[in-house]
Amino acid sequence: MKNLNKKYPILEIKNLYLKYNNKLILNKINLNFFSGEIVTLIGKTNSGKTTFAHAIYNMLPYAGKIIFNKNKIYKLTYDKIFKLGLVYVMQKNRLFEQITVEENLLIGAYLRTNKLLIMRDLNKIYSIFPKLFEQRMQLAINLSNGQKKICSIARALMASPKFIIIDEISFGITNKIINKIIKILIEIQKFGTTIFLIEKNIQLIIPISDHIYIIKKGSIIKSQNYRNN
Numbered sequence: 001m002k003n004l005n006k007k008y009p010i011l012e013i014k015n016l017y018l019k020y021n022n023k024l025i026l027n028k029i030n031l032n033f034f035s036g037e038i039v040t041l042i043g044k045t046n047s048g049k050t051t052f053a054h055a056i057y058n059m060l061p062y063a064g065k066i067i068f069n070k071n072k073i074y075k076l077t078y079d080k081i082f083k084l085g086l087v088y089v090m091q092k093n094r095l096f097e098q099i100t101v102e103e104n105l106l107i108g109a110y111l112r113t114n115k116l117l118i119m120r121d122l123n124k125i126y127s128i129f130p131k132l133f134e135q136r137m138q139l140a141i142n143l144s145n146g147q148k149k150i151c152s153i154a155r156a157l158m159a160s161p162k163f164i165i166i167d168e169i170s171f172g173i174t175n176k177i178i179n180k181i182i183k184i185l186i187e188i189q190k191f192g193t194t195i196f197l198i199e200k201n202i203q204l205i206i207p208i209s210d211h212i213y214i215i216k217k218g219s220i221i222k223s224q225n226y227r228n229n
């Protein structure tokens with residue numbers, strides 16, 4: 001049984017509504033996320049998953065309130081949200097392509113001050129993903145799409161986040177690599193990081209999820225709790 005902090009939610013979504021051109025895309029979403037949970041959002045194409053993540057990161061205007069670690073993040077820009085420890089790995093690659101893989105990874109840690117811990121985490125990333133080590137001096141633009149995704153996730157992990165959103169881990173990468181990423185996620189979850197996965201390929205994700213929500217046409221239509229407590 002996992003020892004999850006249920007005292008107060010690390011992320012609260014209150015009455016979230018979002019429209020594109022007058023079309024309702026997210027419809028009254030109310031969700032609470034707690035520290036150390038792995039939460040998965042499942043839904044078909046165009047159900048509103050990515051839009052939901054964009055709203056959390058304040059990249060789109062919405063109605064409702066989103067509170068992260070008691071901060072009203074609906075009033076903040078996404079760089080400020082990052083500084084609070086909420087990190088978002090977008091579905092599409094957002095690496096800095098004209099700098100090296102290692103420079104990208106270190107940018108993930110730019111707010112951290114303990115160099116020893118940063119190097120420990122960097123070495124850990126390299127030991128889990130040896131190909132990133134081999135490619136560390138290459139410009140990010142030269143990576144394959146799958147390696148770019150791994151590098152994006154690794155960069156987010158280098159921030160030592162309190163909360164990480166990953167939009168489609170499985171996008172462009174093999175099951176073997178997904179399993180490696182899952183191993184790290186389980187490890188950081190033990191230290192209290194909340195992991196929010198947005199997925200279509202659910203086979204590998206369901207067994208590690210504490211909570212699964214299903215979204216359809218912008219509404220959460222089902223939730224399933226897999227925790228033992």
Ligand SMILES: Nc1ncnc2c1ncn2[C@@H]1O[C@H](COP(=O)(O)OP(=O)(O)OP(=O)(O)O)[C@@H](O)[C@H]1O
Binds near residue numbers: 020021025044051052
């Ligand atoms: N920039 C945009 N302008 C207008 N409508 C948009 C825009 N982006 C998304 N939408 C619409 O919002 C709805 C939800 O899209 P969203 O990308 O959130 O779905 P999704 O569940 O993440 O899909 P996928 O699994 O394919 O990534 C869709 O109807 C889509 O057409």
